[in-house]
Amino acid sequence: VDVALVSSDSLIIASYHKRGTDGNAVHGYRMDNHIGICTLTDNSNMLTEANSRNLELLIEVGDFIKVTNSFGQDKHLEVSSVTGSVVNLLSTYHGSETVTSIYTRKRALIPVDASSAMMKFSLESLPGIGSVDVSRFGPNLSNGYVWKITFTSNSGENMCPSPDHCLKTHKTRASVVDVSSVSTEQEGAYVMTGFDNGFPHYKLLGTSSFIEYSKSDEKWTLYDPSSLEITDVPSSDTFLPSHGWSNGAVINQNPGSFALMTGSNAQVYVTLE
Secondary structure, three states: OOEEEEOOOOEEEOOOOOOOOOOOOOOOOOOOOEEEEEEEOOOEEEEEOOOOOOHHHOOOOOOEEEEEOOOOOEEEEEEEEEEOOEEEEEEEEOOOOEEEEEEEOOOOOOOOOOOHHHHHHHHHOOOOOOOEEEEEEOOOOOOOOEEEEEEOOOOOHHHOOOHHHHOOOOOEEOOEEEEEOOOHHHOEEEEEEEEEOOEEEEEEOOOOOEEEEEOOOOEEEEEOOOOOEEEEEEOOOOOOOOOOOHHHOEEEEOOOOEEOOOOOOOOOOOOOO
16 A cells, blocks of 8 residues: 555555454555655656655666656656765656655576576566566676576566666666674675565675574574574664674675676676567
């Protein structure tokens, strides 16, 4: 459901829930890729997150965000720059002033040499893709691979008229945290791989070490590849805390874009046939 108004202890939804819950309390969850709220203004190519949330940690240049216009239609807008809570867009919004949620696209972190089975699993985990068949070709002389992807369900290709709107590749990632003052095997840059009940989770590239939030324990924890707890911090923040970690660990947001692919010839792109 769409939320119309939020107060300190309640919310009002934009439309009636006809069946109700027979007086029983139910859990409510925010969509995992919700990153904020803004007001769209006619003839403007800029938006500001209403709660001053730092969107530099969540989106980057070239990303597409989804908003809802005054007619209730979803619009996908490309980001040209982001500074703190202010986002500049390549296109201009035309319509009545309206308050809307901001959504970022969901992502899958895929190795550059992913098997066809891994590519299939990763793509089918994304919304709107449906089912796919995948064949892998390569490596070529530059150690590159080509994956041929065939949409095999009704929700596939017809919902993806342009690769920029649903299948977009990135060589960099904005949502990265740097971990230090732990064992050498767990130090490095942890990349955000997605959300779980509105909380981001992170993975150290090339390993199985990860950081995630536990709602039952109300804490953030860094785990080694065997799921052994290395460090934690009690918190209910939806952003990863930058202080208070146990065992002297130091964890900070990386303000820049982190290179997922390195090398002078590193390229990744999508084409539709």
